[in-house]
Amino acid sequence: MNVLKASGIKKSYGKLEVLKGVDLVVSKGDVIAIIGPSGSGKSTFLRSLINLEKINGGEIIIDGQTVVKNGIYDKTEDSKNAYKKLGMVFQNFNLFPHKSVLENITMAPVSVKKIPHTEAEEQARMLLAQVGLTEKEKAYPCELSGGQQQRVAIARALALKPDILLFDEPTSALDPELTGEVLRVIKNLAEEGMTMIVVTHEMSFAKDVAKRIIFMDGGVIVADGTPEDIFHSDNERLATFLKNYNEY
Amino acid sequence: MFNTVTTELLSGFWQNCQIFFLTLLFAIPLGLIITFGSMSKWAPFSFLRRFCIRQKGKKKIDLHTILLTIADFRPISFITRIFVWIIRGTPLLLQLLVVFYVPGLIFDYPMTNRLLAALIAFVINYAAYFSEIYRGGIESIPKGQYEAGQVLGLTKTQVFFKVVLMQVIKRIVPPMGNEIITLVKDTSLARIIAVAEILKAAERFSARGVIWPLFYTGAFFLLFCGLLTVLFGYIEKKLDYYKG
Numbered sequence: 001m002n003v004l005k006a007s008g009i010k011k012s013y014g015k016l017e018v019l020k021g022v023d024l025v026v027s028k029g030d031v032i033a034i035i036g037p038s039g040s041g042k043s044t045f046l047r048s049l050i051n052l053e054k055i056n057g058g059e060i061i062i063d064g065q066t067v068v069k070n071g072i073y074d075k076t077e078d079s080k081n082a083y084k085k086l087g088m089v090f091q092n093f094n095l096f097p098h099k100s101v102l103e104n105i106t107m108a109p110v111s112v113k114k115i116p117h118t119e120a121e122e123q124a125r126m127l128l129a130q131v132g133l134t135e136k137e138k139a140y141p142c143e144l145s146g147g148q149q150q151r152v153a154i155a156r157a158l159a160l161k162p163d164i165l166l167f168d169e170p171t172s173a174l175d176p177e178l179t180g181e182v183l184r185v186i187k188n189l190a191e192e193g194m195t196m197i198v199v200t201h202e203m204s205f206a207k208d209v210a211k212r213i214i215f216m217d218g219g220v221i222v223a224d225g226t227p228e229d230i231f232h233s234d235n236e237r238l239a240t241f242l243k244n245y246n247e248y
Numbered sequence: 249m250f251n252t253v254t255t256e257l258l259s260g261f262w263q264n265c266q267i268f269f270l271t272l273l274f275a276i277p278l279g280l281i282i283t284f285g286s287m288s289k290w291a292p293f294s295f296l297r298r299f300c301i302r303q304k305g306k307k308k309i310d311l312h313t314i315l316l317t318i319a320d321f322r323p324i325s326f327i328t329r330i331f332v333w334i335i336r337g338t339p340l341l342l343q344l345l346v347v348f349y350v351p352g353l354i355f356d357y358p359m360t361n362r363l364l365a366a367l368i369a370f371v372i373n374y375a376a377y378f379s380e381i382y383r384g385g386i387e388s389i390p391k392g393q394y395e396a397g398q399v400l401g402l403t404k405t406q407v408f409f410k411v412v413l414m415q416v417i418k419r420i421v422p423p424m425g426n427e428i429i430t431l432v433k434d435t436s437l438a439r440i441i442a443v444a445e446i447l448k449a450a451e452r453f454s455a456r457g458v459i460w461p462l463f464y465t466g467a468f469f470l471l472f473c474g475l476l477t478v479l480f481g482y483i484e485k486k487l488d489y490y491k492g
Contacts, residue, residue, distance in 0.1 A: 052395055084401045094396035097492040098414045107410060108400035142491040160400065 001028050003063055003085075003163050003195060004049065010057035010071070011044055018044045020219040021058070026164060026197065031190045033210035034199045037241060041219040042199045046166050049197075050086045062086065063163060084112070087162030091169040093149040095141040095156070101128070102137040105156045113160065120159070127155035131185050147178030151185055158189075165189070167198040183209075203245050207231060215241065253453060253461045260449030261468050264435040266363065267445070271370040271431060278371060279378030285328035286383060293318050335376035341437055344369045348441040366438040374431060381423045385416040418487045425480035429473050436465075 004026040011019040018041045026032065034042045047053040049060065057071040065082040067074055095104050105124035109115040115123075128134050131151035141149050150170055157165055167186065171179040183202065187209050190196060200206055206213050206227065213230040215223040215238050223230055223238050233239065296319040335343070348365040352358030359365045389412050397407035439448040446465050453461040 050399055052398070083399075086399070088395075088399040090392060090396065092390075092392055094390075094392035096393065096396070096411055097490050098418070108402065111406055111410065112401040140490040156400070 002026065002061075003028050005061040006045075006049060006058065008058035009045060009048060009055050009060070011041075011048060011053060011055045018219055019048070019055070022216070022219070022221055024214070024221075026195060028163075028195055029193050030195050030197075031209060031211045032197045032214060033206035033212070034197065034214045034216060035201070035203070035206055035241075036216035036222075040216040042216045043168050045216065046168050046197060046199050050088050050166055051083055052088075084160065085163040087157035087160060087165045089150070089153050089157050089165065089167045089170050091172050093141070093146070093153045093173070095149055095153055097141050099140075100137070101133065101139050101141070101144070101152050104141070104152060105159050108156070109159050124155070124159060127158050128152075130158075130188075131155045132181075145178060146174045147181045150174065150182045154182075154185055154189075164195045164197065167196065167200070169199050169201065171200070171202060203242070217241070253458075253464065256449050256452070257446050257461060257465060257468065260444055260446035261465075263363065263438070263443055263445040264432075264468075265472075267366055267370055267435040267438055267443075268432055270367055271374055271435075272428065274367075274371045275374035275378055278375035279382055282328060282332065282375055282379035283382040283386065285324050286332060286379065287386070288322060288324035288328070290324050291320060291322050293321055295319075332376045332379060335373055336380075340369065340373050340434060341440055343373055344437060344441050347372075362438075362441050362443045365441055366443050370431070370434070370438075374427070377427055378424070381420050381427065382416070384423075385420040386412065388419055389415055421480065421484055421487060425476070425484075428480075429476055432472055432476065433469055 002025055004024070006022065006024045009019050009022040009024075010017070022041070022045050024032075024045075034046065036042045044053055048055045051067075054073070055068060055071055058068065059066065059070065060068040062082040063085050065078055067079040067082050073079070096107070099107065102121060102124050105127060106117070106120040109120040109123065110117055125134070125137065128137055131154055133148060133151055133155070136144060136148065136152070141152070144152065154165075154170075170186065171182050174182065179202065183205050186196070186198065186205075190209050198206075198210070208227075210227055213223075213225065213227050214221055215230060215235075217237055223233055223235050225233070230238065231242065296315050299315060344366060347369040348359050348362065393411055393415070394407055397411045402410065436445055436447045438445050439451075442448070446468060447462070450461040450465050453459075
């Protein structure tokens with residue numbers, strides 16, 4: 001079953017064409033890693049799926065609701081609600097610094113979904129347990145390590161029970177020794193059947209966790225397949241990209 | 249003698265306090281409105297953009313550039329910024345004179361209430377300064393905070409009040425404290441339109457050859473600013489429960 005369908009996504013900044021027609025169909029339970037060199041458009045593509053970037057052309061359908069058609073945005077309430085089926089985790093966490101960990105997680109359920117406060121807190125505590133941060137509920141983001149902040153950000157995104165969770169380089173801002181704790185949380189989610197799209201530079205993570213890897217370069221999808229396919233592809237650009245990674 | 253002077257000066261200082269508190273009361277919200285004005289993105293001619301996407305001009309100034317300039321024109325922002333420029337670019341003393349005399353000179357509707365005239369000038373002047381402090385605070389909030397709010401499904405209003413506002417307040421407390429302490433002393437400028445504020449009261453003594461009350465007024469200002477400094481220190485400490 002398709003939960004997300006993007007076709008012919010085009011995006012330019014002035015004269016610079018960042019996305020030159022990208023297609024992606026996501027089925028329930030998919031765990032997709034998007035890899036590619038810097039400037040390949042992978043983050044822009046991910047951000048355009050959740051309306052953080054306005055696309056100039058193409059079509060996006062979220063759970064059967066066409067939110068963009070031929071680059072024109074549908075402004076109905078149905079389309080606005082469709083975006084609520086997507087969750088997002090950022091590279092820089094973007095936690096609210098003036099709110100405690102628990103308040104960060106309960107804010108959206110309480111003010112968007114109108115869930116009673118106590119119920120939202122109960123659910124937030126369960127999510128904190130899930131990401132292994134039970135004892136940090138009263139802490140403020142500035143008191144946490146990067147890895148802990150990112151796990152809170154994941155819990156915050158999960159609190160809205162999204163159908164698909166998007167990750168924009170979730171470990172790129174972390175010290176190497178802190179990436180593991182975040183990747184383990186994402187891996188657990190994958191095992192629970194969460195549908196996810198992860199833009200990442202962590203090749204071993206992509207290999208282990210993703211069911212499907214997309215390689216983007218120059219604003220297009222160059223290769224799309226299982227980790228097996230991708231890591232044994234004879235596509236020249238892909239092979240060069242992976243070789244550069246393996247050298248380090 | 250000392251008691252007479254103190255009583256006289258105190259009644260003058262009461263005028264300063266009135267100007268001070270009423271200016272804050274009105275200028276703080278008015279400043280926010282001016283901020284929204286200067287940050288307004290309303291561009292009524294943006295539709296012109298459609299006509300110039302595919303044109304390629306060779307000369308430096310061609311139709312394309314002109315159209316784009318008109319399309320990008322934001323009238324509310326433009327007018328507000330001109331207004332702020334005028335208010336911040338002219339002396340407050342002059343503004344007091346304008347507010348007091350111009351209604352009588354041009355509209356034949358003389359200002360009779362000196363305190364009211366002073367208040368109008370102070371509110372407009374300080375709202376303009378506050379608006380720039382607010383704007384700086386709002387623009388200093390990272391884009392990621394708005395994006396996080398958006399992807400969590402918050403409306404723009406919710407993002408402003410629940411996410412941005414408290415962070416802006418924390419950031420603007422030091423510059424606002426500075427500006428508000430300046431206001432305390434600026435209130436004595438009202439004597440230019442004969443408001444009976446503290447310096448005016450002291451001048452009545454110096455006109456009779458008693459000069460020391462003039463210097464004594466400094467104590468009133470010092471004491472008041474001292475209290476404000478303590479208050480702002482307290483607010484800053486209160487907001488210090490988080491960093492960033």
